[in-house]
Amino acid sequence: MHIIVVAIGTAGDINPLLGLSRTFARHGHRVSFCTHPPFAHAVERCGLRFLPLGTDKGYRDAVGNPELWNPRTPFKEIWTQLAPTIRAVFEILQSEVEDDTVIACHTIAFGARLFQEKYGVPLLTLQVTPSTFPSAKEPPIDKHLTIPRTLPYLLRVAWLWALERGLIDRIMGADINRFRAELGLSPVKRIMSNWVYSPQGVLGLFPAWFAPIQTDWPANFTLTGFPLFDQSGLRQIDAELENFLADGPPPVAFTPGSTLVDGLSYYTAAANALDALGQRGIFLASDGKTLPTLTPNVIARPYVPLSKLLPRVKALVHHGGIGTVSQAFASGTPQLVTPFAFDQFDNAERVERLRCGLQIDSKQIASKMLPSLRSLLEDEDIHKNCATVQSWTNPGEIASLMALSAMEALSPRTLSKIR
Helix, strand or coil, X not given: CEXXXXXXXXXXXXXXHHHHXXXXXXXXXXXXXXXXXXXXXXXXXXXXXXXXXXXHHHHHHHHCCHHHHCCCCCHHHHHHHHCHHHHHHHHHHHHHCCCXXXXXXXXCCHHHHXXXXXXXXXXXXXXXXXXXXXXXXXXXXXXXXXXXXXXXHHHHHHHHHHHHHHHHHHHHHHHHHHHHHHCXXXXXXXXXXXXXXXXXXXXXXXXXXXXXXXXXXXXXXXXXXXXXXXXXXXXXXXXXXXXXXXXXXXXXXXXXXXXXXXXXXXXXXXXXXXHHHCCCEEEECCCCCCCCCCCCCEEEECCCCHHHHHHHCCEEEECCCHHHHHHHHHHCCCEEECCCCCCHHHHHHHHHHCCCEEECCHHHHHHHHHHHHHHHHHCHHHHHHHHHHHHHCCCHHHHHHHHHHHHHCCCCCCCCCCC
């Protein structure tokens, strides 16, 4: 079977699907992985065939745009980054799909969903986080558009309907339905609550204890658990970092992930908190982040696989991306979450609800980092809860094998002419 995986987003979105894809390949399937050019090396090192989506510069310009990470940015501006991928994904699939092909894709790979409709190619929708399900039963947490859970249920339903029809459909519908007309397909509405999900199945790449299935989520929904893939088999801890970890008490790790932040302010607050608490630290600062002058109790690296690092740290301060959250659960590491954008707010709320950590407003990092980190390190209940949740977290290979079973259950069919 030829499996084409379409992944759109940042590392936290791409890595879980890389983990699934590597398992697909290990079990004898041909796997083509379609994603942004900066991830080509990781894709190829996983033994997968790489299909480039867009250009390296286009991706870096988009991710480096401050407006993308501003929670006050209008949805229309964010959509301008996603809209061009519709036709691009569709055209890639036109040139790659064969009679034995099945597709797995992120929810926002709209071109893949259109391709399924047009040509009947089997497809599974992959949902890496529960935060994008438009649910009135359990409204996801967002910085500015959260539906209050204290409202009566029918009011939440009405609010959700108005939000989707008045904002989301109005902005996304024009581009999607224009392309649908070119393909001879009728217009769609309720795009994010109904249309984007494959009727053949949706996989939630997280466990029920993190986000139980709601009755207003898509039909044919299956939870697999966290894939927990972070390129640990592809990258090693260097000798200097190994010596640092071995030569003293466990440090506190800090990372804002792919989020575009003022690195100097963020890491200065972190360094000040470490000095005040007498703690050691490791800063995971991606290229381009400006760091303060580091003292001997702090070391910096652009990237370290969290599955290798977290079992050796005292706590993790991070942005709240789903990949980072899941790795912290798997290692039993207390979390201080500073959400900046997108699913990070909902993930942070779930971490607090499980009593595995605390969260602070990203605008209050300078003033709240020290007292919040002190509270996290001293809270014995959080440490106990982390150990409990760690025992609930299955190995990532279990999630990958469940996804594989779902893919193998889709029968490739003879296609109508697409080229």
